[in-house]
Amino acid sequence: xxxxxxxQLLNGMMVRDRLLVRFPDGDSRHYGPxxxxxxxxxxxxxxxxRALCLHPELALGEAFMDGSLVLIDTxxxxxxxxxxRNRDAGDMPAWVVSxxxxxxxxxxxxxRNSPVRARANVAHHYDMSDELYRLFLDTDMQYSxxxxxxxxxxxxxxxxxxxxxxxxxxxLEPGQHVLDIxxxxxxxxxxxxxxxxxxxxxxxxxxNQLRTARTRAEAEGLSDRVQFFLEDYxxxxxxxxxxxxxxxxxxxxxxxxDTYFTRLHDLLTPDGIALIHAIGRSAPPMPHSAWLNKxxxxxxxxxxxxxIAGPMERAGLWQSDIEIWRLHYARTLRAWRKRxxxxxxxxxxxxxxxFLAMFRYYFAICIASFEHxxxxxxxxxxxxxxxxxPLTRDYLYRHPSRLPPQRATTS
Amino acid sequence: xxxxxxxQLLNGMMVRDRLLVRFPDGDSRHYGPxxxxxxxxxxxxxxxxRALCLHPELALGEAFMDGSLVLIDTxxxxxxxxxxRNRDAGDMPAWVVSxxxxxxxxxxxxxRNSPVRARANVAHHYDMSDELYRLFLDTDMQYSxxxxxxxxxxxxxxxxxxxxxxxxxxxLEPGQHVLDIxxxxxxxxxxxxxxxxxxxxxxxxxxNQLRTARTRAEAEGLSDRVQFFLEDYxxxxxxxxxxxxxxxxxxxxxxxxDTYFTRLHDLLTPDGIALIHAIGRSAPPMPHSAWLNKxxxxxxxxxxxxxIAGPMERAGLWQSDIEIWRLHYARTLRAWRKRxxxxxxxxxxxxxxxFLAMFRYYFAICIASFEHxxxxxxxxxxxxxxxxxPLTRDYLYRHPSRLPPQRATTS
Numbered sequence: 001x002x003x004x005x006x007x008q009l010l011n012g013m014m015v016r017d018r019l020l021v022r023f024p025d026g027d028s029r030h031y032g033p034x035x036x037x038x039x040x041x042x043x044x045x046x047x048x049x050r051a052l053c054l055h056p057e058l059a060l061g062e063a064f065m066d067g068s069l070v071l072i073d074t075x076x077x078x079x080x081x082x083x084x085r086n087r088d089a090g091d092m093p094a095w096v097v098s099x100x101x102x103x104x105x106x107x108x109x110x111x112r113n114s115p116v117r118a119r120a121n122v123a124h125h126y127d128m129s130d131e132l133y134r135l136f137l138d139t140d141m142q143y144s145x146x147x148x149x150x151x152x153x154x155x156x157x158x159x160x161x162x163x164x165x166x167x168x169x170x171x172l173e174p175g176q177h178v179l180d181i182x183x184x185x186x187x188x189x190x191x192x193x194x195x196x197x198x199x200x201x202x203x204x205x206x207x208n209q210l211r212t213a214r215t216r217a218e219a220e221g222l223s224d225r226v227q228f229f230l231e232d233y234x235x236x237x238x239x240x241x242x243x244x245x246x247x248x249x250x251x252x253x254x255x256x257x258d259t260y261f262t263r264l265h266d267l268l269t270p271d272g273i274a275l276i277h278a279i280g281r282s283a284p285p286m287p288h289s290a291w292l293n294k295x296x297x298x299x300x301x302x303x304x305x306x307x308i309a310g311p312m313e314r315a316g317l318w319q320s321d322i323e324i325w326r327l328h329y330a331r332t333l334r335a336w337r338k339r340x341x342x343x344x345x346x347x348x349x350x351x352x353x354x355f356l357a358m359f360r361y362y363f364a365i366c367i368a369s370f371e372h373x374x375x376x377x378x379x380x381x382x383x384x385x386x387x388x389x390p391l392t393r394d395y396l397y398r399h400p401s402r403l404p405p406q407r408a409t410t411s
Numbered sequence: 412x413x414x415x416x417x418x419q420l421l422n423g424m425m426v427r428d429r430l431l432v433r434f435p436d437g438d439s440r441h442y443g444p445x446x447x448x449x450x451x452x453x454x455x456x457x458x459x460x461r462a463l464c465l466h467p468e469l470a471l472g473e474a475f476m477d478g479s480l481v482l483i484d485t486x487x488x489x490x491x492x493x494x495x496r497n498r499d500a501g502d503m504p505a506w507v508v509s510x511x512x513x514x515x516x517x518x519x520x521x522x523r524n525s526p527v528r529a530r531a532n533v534a535h536h537y538d539m540s541d542e543l544y545r546l547f548l549d550t551d552m553q554y555s556x557x558x559x560x561x562x563x564x565x566x567x568x569x570x571x572x573x574x575x576x577x578x579x580x581x582x583l584e585p586g587q588h589v590l591d592i593x594x595x596x597x598x599x600x601x602x603x604x605x606x607x608x609x610x611x612x613x614x615x616x617x618x619n620q621l622r623t624a625r626t627r628a629e630a631e632g633l634s635d636r637v638q639f640f641l642e643d644y645x646x647x648x649x650x651x652x653x654x655x656x657x658x659x660x661x662x663x664x665x666x667x668x669d670t671y672f673t674r675l676h677d678l679l680t681p682d683g684i685a686l687i688h689a690i691g692r693s694a695p696p697m698p699h700s701a702w703l704n705k706x707x708x709x710x711x712x713x714x715x716x717x718x719i720a721g722p723m724e725r726a727g728l729w730q731s732d733i734e735i736w737r738l739h740y741a742r743t744l745r746a747w748r749k750r751x752x753x754x755x756x757x758x759x760x761x762x763x764x765x766f767l768a769m770f771r772y773y774f775a776i777c778i779a780s781f782e783h784x785x786x787x788x789x790x791x792x793x794x795x796x797x798x799x800x801p802l803t804r805d806y807l808y809r810h811p812s813r814l815p816p817q818r819a820t821t822s
Binding site for chain 2: 147148149281282283284304305306308309310312313314316317318319320321322323324325326327328374376386387391392393394396397
């Protein structure tokens with residue numbers, strides 16, 4: 001029965017490329033026309049056939065992690081590209097479509113990410129050992145999209161360029177107080193304090209990140225100007241000249257968007273400026289990857305602009321610039337993966353095969369979503385007043401604007 | 412009775428400034444605290460009191476046009492600024508709030524602007540004599556927001572800068588075919604053909620604009636490369652490398668947004684790029700000014716980003732850049748008004764007092780909405796592919812990028 005249902009699913013879906021499947025009973029079948037690419041997999045376990053029928057997206061990742069689905073003369077990027085392309089072009093069976101739709105609407109209502117749940121969600125991923133992240137991130141531990149102003153740039157340089165671009169959009173003046181919501185391991189906060197002469201309060205829900213960020217501030221002699229706290233954005237008190245939040249909106253949860261943007265408004269001075277950097281979809285809303293939600297980012301969701309615009313408007317914030325970075329995150333992820341693979345000996349000492357396969361699948365599915373789905377990085381520059389930000393965007397591109405002021409003058 | 416209701420309305424609304432009103436029976440009253448600005452009007456006619464109660468926004472403009480409401484030691488800009496500020500801060504009576512809400516929801520459903528209706532809407536405003544527009548617009552007859560890259564720029568220079576910025580966002584290559592939806596008197600189409608060596612098809616629903624645009628193309632010897640048609644965007648056939656549409660989305664009508672953006676998608680080549688320049692609200696949706704709808708722009712509506720994002724997404728278009736111009740339109744309108752007033756002798760020969768008052772009110776209410784309400788100009792750069800547009804925005808700011816290539820090389 002399950003094999004028949006999988007036949008039905010794959011026959012409807014594979015309309016552009018060809019998928020060869022070797023089944024556990026030795027049977028081999030092919031799906032789709034012989035015109036596009038050809039990819040091949042083997043399924044080693046009858047239970048995997050059933051799982052792929054019932055929840056194909058989740059089951060594919062799980063079967064790859066468990067080794068119950070293996071690739072034959074095919075790499076994972078190619079397999080995912082082909083599957084996504086055909087899923088978008090072909091027809092998925094009604095039971096898959098309706099289950100996706102159910103999950104999407106459920107999340108719109110229940111993904112409230114209460115402070116307790118939010119902290120557990122963060123701990124799941126970010127409180128894995130810092131050592132793991134050191135083995136694939138840049139030296140500053142920027143765990144978000146880099147900005148490749150030149151395609152030949154190193155990851156380190158592209159992360160520097162990202163921070164400088166964000167700093168330029170914040171229109172910083174010495175002595176200002178900046179709030180960094182979701183500060184990670186503190187790299188951006190320390191850079192702003194060091195190079196732009198501002199005070200920074202960074203908040204995170206990850207204990208590992210907090211500890212590392214504080215250690216770094218101490219080591220750099222910046223503890224007087226940069227403070228880090230284990231704090232939910234809903235609990236933050238005070239008034240800030242600037243707010244920056246990088247890669248955090250994805251963890252907020254749709255039902256909290258109004259709360260999030262209203263907090264930004266209320267925490268800003270009347271002349272305040274905020275810069276929100278987050279993954280978004282340049283396409284209609286769709287459910288988040290069930291596999292990513294289960295294994296990497298519980299509570300995570302990539303919103304469409306149509307889901308973000310209303311909450312921004314209702315919060316009373318001016319939209320002063322909206323930049324959309326396409327493909328920068330795919331390059332970033334490819335750079336991370338390259339470092340991850342270069343350190344595979346060390347990683348094998350630390351983790352089992354399933355964990356490493358999970359990380360490989362994580363990188364591959366994210367790369368595919370930026371290269372072949374509608375994912376991009378959105379930078380929303382928001383302000384309480386229409387003229388807090390210069391009236392043209394020239395100030396962002398005055399060369400050498402990319403260098404922070406302190407470095408520009410010493411060079 | 413009506414005076415009592417107007418008392419109730421003004422007492423609830425005037426919470427920040429003071430409004431003095433002289434009534435037709437000689438009675439004088441004041442509303443609001445004695446802490447902000449003070450503005451003063453006289454009402455000369457009992458019917459105006461009733462109209463102001465029932466539909467304050469529409470009646471204010473009409474009473475100003477008719478002279479049944481006059482300003483005492485107060486200019487129109489100050490009066491409108493004070494009224495808008497207090498309306499936003501204070502409470503409007505339930506009958507006004509519910510009537511506004513009714514009008515908003517009605518328009519969301521019925522403002523379909525059928526091709527026949529759209530043409531009548533356009534004729535109402537744009538088919539007034541070209542001579543009128545020559546008396547306040549720049550020499551190129553750009554009837555949309557200019558781009559003041561330097562606050563000291565002339566209107567002519569700022570309109571040139573606007574066209575150059577739009578051209579840069581279109582990433583034009585010689586020989587490409589550009590569709591200009593809502594081409595006005597042809598200034599942008601002619602500039603693109605002349606300075607960027609592209610072919611342009613411009614469409615308008617105004618017979619006057621069509622005639623003038625064709626005459627200009629002929630006079631400039633560009634008729635082989637620029638063609639103008641009296642055509643609805645819903646009827647356009649063909650495939651275009653680029654689409655530009657300036658100040659047109661405001662006339663489309665909310666129920667047609669999906670049709671409009673889907674037309675953009677379908678009329679573009681797979682590598683195509685579109686640039687949509689339109690007035691939007693950086694705030695939640697609200698009903699369009701009833702006065703503007705009745706006297707200036709029938710069928711017009713200024714949408715919020717939250718109303719535009721969904722249709723863009725559903726059309727399958729990539730959002731590759733969203734720029735938000737704040738205050739540029741207020742400057743443009745002030746420059747138009749200055750020219751209008753400088754030509755008031757000529758205008759008085761052509762039009763009666765009521766018409767001139769209507770235009771003064773039109774300029775003033777629009778200036779107020781850009782300076783004191785949440786109106787701004789949005790430029791949406793859209794593409795069918797994620798990488799048709801360069802991956803950073805540097806190309807827009809490479810100086811002297813502001814000059815079109817033909818002029819840059821000859822200078």
